[in-house]
Amino acid sequence: xxxxxxxxxxxxxxxxxxxxxxxxxxxxxxxxxxxxxxxxxxxxxxxxxxxxxxxxxxxxxxxxxxxxxxxxxxxxxxxxxxxxxxxxxxxxxxxxxxxxxxxxxxxxxxxxxxxxxxxxxxxxxxxxxxxxxxxxxxxxxxxxxxxxxxxxxxxxxxxxxxxxxxxxxxxxxxxxxxxxxxxxxxxxxx
Numbered sequence: 001x002x003x004x005x006x007x008x009x010x011x012x013x014x015x016x017x018x019x020x021x022x023x024x025x026x027x028x029x030x031x032x033x034x035x036x037x038x039x040x041x042x043x044x045x046x047x048x049x050x051x052x053x054x055x056x057x058x059x060x061x062x063x064x065x066x067x068x069x070x071x072x073x074x075x076x077x078x079x080x081x082x083x084x085x086x087x088x089x090x091x092x093x094x095x096x097x098x099x100x101x102x103x104x105x106x107x108x109x110x111x112x113x114x115x116x117x118x119x120x121x122x123x124x125x126x127x128x129x130x131x132x133x134x135x136x137x138x139x140x141x142x143x144x145x146x147x148x149x150x151x152x153x154x155x156x157x158x159x160x161x162x163x164x165x166x167x168x169x170x171x172x173x174x175x176x177x178x179x180x181x182x183x184x185x186x187x188x189x190x
Contacts, residue, residue, distance in 0.1 A: 025048075025141070027141075028135055028140065028141055029141060029142075029161040029162065030135055030141070030142040030160050030162075031141075031143050031160070031164070032112075032144050032145070032152075032160045032162070032163045032164070033143075033145040033146075033164045033166055034145065034146050034164075034165055034166065035165055035166035035167060035168075038168065038174060039166045039168045040166050040168045041110075041147075041166055042075065042110065045108055045145060046077070048108070048143050049071065049081075052071055052106050053071070053081075053085065053089060055069075056071075056089050067104065068088070068089060069089065069104055069105065069106065070089055070090070070091055070104070070105045070106070071085075071090050071105065071106045071108065072092075072093050072098075072102055072106070073090070073093070073108040074092065074093050075110040077090070091105075096115050096116070096131070097125075097127075099128070100128065100131060102131075102140060103140070104138075104140070105140050106140070106141045106142075106143065107131075107140055107143070108143050109142065109143070110145060111146060112144040112146050113151035116128075116152060116153065116156060117151055117153075118150065118152055118153040118154070121155055129156075132159045149163075
C-alpha cells in the first residue's frame with residue numbers, strides 16, 4: 001500500500017493485506033483499527049482522509065444540490081490540506097463533547113482509547129455514548145484507531161461495525177525531527 005492515495009478501503013484476499021484502494025466504506029458505519037505503535041494506523045487514517053475528500057468532491061460534482069459533508073478530525077493534517085479544506089469540509093476537534101452535535105459528518109478519532117478508556121466507561125456522559133449509538137440517525141460515520149483493543153470498553157466495541165487489526169509488514173522508518181528525513185511515508189499493512 002503506497003501512501004499516495006486515492007481511496008476506498010477493502011480487505012483483499014491477496015495474502016490478507018489491507019488494500020485501501022478497494023475497501024468500500026459507503027454507508028453510515030463505524031470502523032475500528034488497532035495495532036501496536038508503528039504499525040501504520042496513522043498512515044491508514046491519512047489515507048482514509050484523502051479518500052473521504054475525494055468522495056466529497058465526487059458527490060458535489062454529481063449532486064450539486066446536496067449539502068456539503070464534513071470531516072471532523074482530532075489529528076493534525078498537512079498545511080496544504082488545512083489551506084484547502086478548513087472552512088470547506090474540514091473541522092478539527094479536541095474534546096469528545098464537540099462531537100455531540102455533529103450531523104452528516106465523518107469522524108476520525110485518533111487514539112480513541114485515550115479518550116474513552118475501558119476503566120472509565122461508566123463515567124462517560126450519556127451524550128458522548130450516543131455519539132456511537134446514534135451514528136446512523138445523525139448521518140455520521142466513525143473511523144477510530146487505538147493501540148490496544150481491550151483499552152476500549154466492551155460496550156463501545158460492541159457498537160463497531162468492522163474491526164481491523166493492523167500489522168506493518170514493511171514500510172518507511174519512523175519519522176522524527178531529530179532523525180534523517182524520510183523521502184516518502186509508505187507501508188504494506190496486513
